Amino acid sequence: MDTLKVFHTTIRKETRGNGHTIDLTSELQAAVRESGIQNGTVTLFVIGSTAGLTTMEFEPGLVSDLQRAFEAIAPTGASYAHEARWGDDNGHAHVRASLLGPSLTIPVVQGQATLGTWQQVVLIDFDTRPRQRQVVIQMMGQ
């Protein structure tokens, strides 16, 4: 039973697109530490419709394995109505981003996001060109 603390910050990343996968864990845990929140939640949200967030064991083998699964679900070379309509080349990027989802919420307990040792928070940029991405971090609790 305490008053509410709410703090937000934005992590900015230059990506290479094309499935570039970036580990946000240390910046996330630093933001939680700086907030002083001991118990609550942290929500991450990537702005835009061609990138997504998830957790994974962040090692190069799994980064490429996950890309291969996305290639099976929404192939790069397939025909997309989005591309026919707008002259774009990133239909697969939009589909992959919508399937993965833009947000994650993680409990904060004893001042830390409750990730496993081999579980990192990652941003995946599916777009077909380098992008500047913003991931909004919203921390709430006491």
Place this chain on the structure above:
Amino acid sequence: MDTLKVFHTTIRKETRGNGHTIDLTSELQAAVRESGIQNGTVTLFVIGSTAGLTTMEFEPGLVSDLQRAFEAIAPTGASYAHEARWGDDNGHAHVRASLLGPSLTIPVVQGQATLGTWQQVVLIDFDTRPRQRQVVIQMMGQ
């Protein structure tokens, strides 16, 4: 450091089922505005096991591209144990909904959900018939 505000509302939608995709963004932003919450989070949750929520650039090309990806992952005409057991015809709808997920949480900063310009919140109804859907909106913050 302020007292907590919690407000909920429910968005009700008549859908056509069969992948009907509905943009909830303007109703979501209106609910956030009416709550008066300046900093916090908004959680959306669709009740039921044959619909899901995500974000996308809401344009007809991508709506059909996303449906095509779901058709590849869980085809309409395939054989489902759910259908064999219960005499239903919507096994693919259940599988798609579980893969997409029922919930989204978005930061609220300066009185607005932090969506991108080309990023809309959508409800996708995978069921095989028209449905009345309820999306619960829960806003928390200060």
Place this chain on the structure above:
Amino acid sequence: MDTLKVFHTTIRKETRGNGHTIDLTSELQAAVRESGIQNGTVTLFVIGSTAGLTTMEFEPGLVSDLQRAFEAIAPTGASYAHEARWGDDNGHAHVRASLLGPSLTIPVVQGQATLGTWQQVVLIDFDTRPRQRQVVIQMMGQ
């Protein structure tokens, strides 16, 4: 306008791995009840990188239908860079877990998580061996 309540608990489950799907709904609703929170949110988060959370109508037909979809997306017998690099056999488990996601947030209204009647919260363990899993439950509200 009230002071904030934050309560967390951890649900521990022994799983058989290999897609073992466990209904957490009654433990979740009991935790929400015990918290005394009437309006707010409950966040579930599974620790680890080879398990995920979603909602579904929990019946054996759909449990197997969902596994079949995951088998199509990330087949058990395929070649994974993760396995080549680390001598592991669970590349498919990692890929499936990252696609499904580790977290869910559900509104709490009138002291209950707003699930549908045929909508259960499930833990799916994709790993290739029995595991002891921890699902952190974080409840916030008033």
